[in-house]
Amino acid sequence: MSEKAAASKRKKRVLIAFAGIILAAVIVLAAVLGVRLYYRASDKPVSVGLSQSVNDFIMPVKLIAHRGFSGLAPENTIPAVKAAADADFDGCEFDIRLTKDGRWVVFHDNDVSRMTNGEGLVSDMTLAQVQSLVIDAGSNVQQYPDERIPTLEEMLKACADYGVAPVVEIHLEEGQTPDYDAVASALRAVQFGDCMVISADLDALAQMQKLLPDADTRFLSSRVTGDQIERCAEQGFHGISFDASVSANLLHIEKISESGMIIGAWTVDNIHLLDKLYEKGVFEITTNMIYPS
Numbered sequence: 001m002s003e004k005a006a007a008s009k010r011k012k013r014v015l016i017a018f019a020g021i022i023l024a025a026v027i028v029l030a031a032v033l034g035v036r037l038y039y040r041a042s043d044k045p046v047s048v049g050l051s052q053s054v055n056d057f058i059m060p061v062k063l064i065a066h067r068g069f070s071g072l073a074p075e076n077t078i079p080a081v082k083a084a085a086d087a088d089f090d091g092c093e094f095d096i097r098l099t100k101d102g103r104w105v106v107f108h109d110n111d112v113s114r115m116t117n118g119e120g121l122v123s124d125m126t127l128a129q130v131q132s133l134v135i136d137a138g139s140n141v142q143q144y145p146d147e148r149i150p151t152l153e154e155m156l157k158a159c160a161d162y163g164v165a166p167v168v169e170i171h172l173e174e175g176q177t178p179d180y181d182a183v184a185s186a187l188r189a190v191q192f193g194d195c196m197v198i199s200a201d202l203d204a205l206a207q208m209q210k211l212l213p214d215a216d217t218r219f220l221s222s223r224v225t226g227d228q229i230e231r232c233a234e235q236g237f238h239g240i241s242f243d244a245s246v247s248a249n250l251l252h253i254e255k256i257s258e259s260g261m262i263i264g265a266w267t268v269d270n271i272h273l274l275d276k277l278y279e280k281g282v283f284e285i286t287t288n289m290i291y292p293s
Contacts, residue, residue, distance in 0.1 A: 041269035042289045045071040049293030053275040061278060064091040064167055064286040066267050067108060071289040074115070074138025076106045077147050078158045085162035087291040091196060092159055093167035096152050096183070098176055103127040104152035104183060110173060116149070123173045127151070153186050160190045167286075169220070170199040170208070178204070184211035198241065206235055218264060224252040233259040241286065244268050244277060253280050 048054055054061045068080020069087055076094050084092040095108040099122060107130075113119045116133040135147040150158070152168075159166040168187070172178055187195050196216040197208045205217050218239040219232045223246055232240055240256050241264030242249040249265075256263050265277050266286035274285060 042271070045289050045291050046271055047293040048274070048290050050271050051275055051278070053278045057278070059283050062090045062284045063290060063292055064093050064284065065089040066093055066286045066288045068092055068094060069291065070139060072139055074135050074141050074144060074147060076108055077135060077138070077144065078150055078155065079144050079147065081155065081158040081164065082162050085164040089164060089292060091165040091167045093169060093198070093286055094155055095169045095171055097122050097171040098173070098178060099127045099130055100124055101126045102179055105130050106150045106152060106155045123176065152183065156186055156190045160192070165194045165196070166192060167196040167198060170197065170201065170204045172201055172204060180204070180207045180211055183208065187212060187215070202231065202235070205237060209236065218262070221249070222246065224249045224256070226255065229255055229259055233261060238262055239264055241266055241284070244273060250280055253282065257281060
């Protein structure tokens with residue numbers, strides 16, 4: 001082979017290798033963008049009727065409004081409860097945490113700065129201080145210019161008044177001594193037969209199960225493990241709800257189901273992700289954006 005022919009062959013190999021690298025990069029980029037689009041939340045509320053799977057199967061999907069219908073009203077507020085009821089959600093999830101003087105208030109973050117005109121930790125404030133704050137963030141907040149942080153009792157009354165089942169998520173700070181009796185009493189007072197109590201704290205759930213044996217108890221897991229499934233099943237919890245954005249959680253669906261517990265997923269704001277979960281056997285979805293058709 002002549003030197004010229006050998007050089008041409010080497011050049012061709014380099015070009016082929018370079019093309020292969022470019023193709024591989026394009027495939028990786030497409031995969032990354034595809035995943036981002038797949039999990040990207042809808043920027044406005046969408047009907048579950050747009051699903052390609054839910055309408056083709058017999059098993060109905062249960063939709064729970066995340067922090068109320070937070071796609072339409074500021075999260076964890078009474079307007080968000082009303083919006084959830086008006087949209088015919090199966091349940092209205094909201095978060096509770098303790099004030100400095102031991103009162104349960106409805107707020108997700110431990111710090112008030114993201115959602116209100118104040119600063120500081122809920123656990124460092126009295127009930128009066130918390131309720132002096134104004135909600136100044138969230139969906140369509142301009143329509144609710146003087147909205148305040150509700151108490152657990154006020155939120156449960158709103159659920160009862162508007163006719164939507166409460167899904168109460170318990171949050172605790174290290175070192176707090178929670179009054180679970182107050183939560184149980186508040187739930188008994190509104191006489192909900194289908195209330196749900198959820199938490200990422202196994203001990204909190206166990207305490208609530210003792211006080212409210214008829215309540216539906218669910219463990220929340222960011223990343224499901226076999227040990228969690230076994231502990232929840234032994235404790236007699238009704239279900240496990242997992243973070244839908246962690247794909248590894250989908251590998252545990254069969255084991256959760258085999259344990260006899262209900263499977264839920266949060267926070268699902270993309271109709272394609274809803275389809276994927278539904279096809280894998282997840283029929284309970286917590287969402288900010290997907291409303292019942």
